[in-house]
Amino acid sequence: MNVRILVILFIAAILGFSSIFVVDEGERAIVKRFGKIGKDAAEQTLVYEPGLHFKVPFFDQVTRLNARILTLDAPADRFVTSEQKDVIVDSFVKWRITDFGQYYLATQQGNQLIAESLLQSKINNGLRSEFGSRTIRDIVSGSRDELQRAAMEGTQDDAEELGITVVDVRVKQINLPREVSEFIYNRMRAQREAVARSHRADGQEKAEVMRAGADALVTLTLAEAERESRTLRGKGDADAAEIYANAYGQNPEFYSLLRSLDAYRTSFASKEDVLVVSPDSEFFQYMKSKNLK
Template structure:
């Protein structure tokens, strides 16, 4: 085979390969030829997964993802039946149900166009559901009812896009930043007022308890001092009686002991000068020391 034959074979192989349309699992394909979509009996021809034939360089292929898609847009503002604003973050699970309608309604099966249109419809449905409920109903366990109603409405409204809405979920519900700030400030002020009241009550109770304890301590100290004085008085009386009884048995000896005690205190001081009469009573036992 000459060079020309090799070239012809290569061209034929290239044409054959370019004539094969490969649709992967999870995809569908729509073919347009000379700007017109291929149809069978007026119905758009949708190519299922597998190998198909096409006209090289003429047919244009648009691949469509048949798997479940997730639309997770930005949070949007909704108004409740009380005319309160809420920032709602939600997501949608969807897939293509009618490929012909989807292709035509999204300007050639462009996913971004489909998500924009679907997000608009979902937001409208959610806005309707939020507008029929109060904040308490939305956050107090009735969110499932809201999501079920939104899913039902979204399924109906998305039909004209050829889309099947599989699920609608509300991820998060928040108040707008300016509203949240004012609410938090009011809550903080209320908590501070309650805390201040509790502190005042605690301080009052502390003063009452302290005053009660101080009074009890004062009474107990007074009673203890009274009892101590009584005991001390009784002890002194008992000691005086014992001394009187003891000294009463020998008054002379008692007088002698008293004089010795007086001598001890007088002569043991810092001053050794005393001005006394030598024959006074103070020196009675000293003057008579030599008398037997």
């Protein structure tokens, strides 16, 4: 008799423990009976809050769902910009379950891997749309916060179909494929070379202008100097002629003698020269004895 009571008590204890389940803080629970989700009076999915709850042993199956904010850190993906250039984007998503019934049905009984796969697809679609509407210059030099906010808002409606709310979308890193990096480098180099050519052309133009100005100044200076030298030389010649004329006017005979002596000195300077002149020539007029008295 005591054994029978112990068995009954043991079975009752097992049934009692089997009819109790605990939902921890940060979790929600959904109970399924005979393959159907439990509903409340409003025919909404019955979601159990944290605490102690009861179920029918052996017939009810409890599925616990994470109610915390979760992080989806997927591998980097490739996106195409508006100029048909690829970029490698590494991002992560903060999300949480807000409609547990919808989430349970949309993710094959609350499978988190399936949920993250579907969510990643929707996030990538949003990011692809945002990157596709921007150029590489806009992505690199623009506001990343604006892009992230637009991507989050663009995927919010699609995420609600899964019973999920996207809390935040963050782009950790944006890299360029090797061929795109080379393209940007070549384009930057071409732009810098064009700027350098423009500067060199401006410099050459200014140099030519300065050189032409200097040449004109030199030519003008030389012409002015030549003019002044000719003026001074002419004035000197005139003064010399005037002096000679005055001197000649004072004593023409003496002036003629000096000129003749200069002519003699010049003519007989070299002893190797031969001069054939008639003795009666005027060249020797001052060498005759009567003119030397």
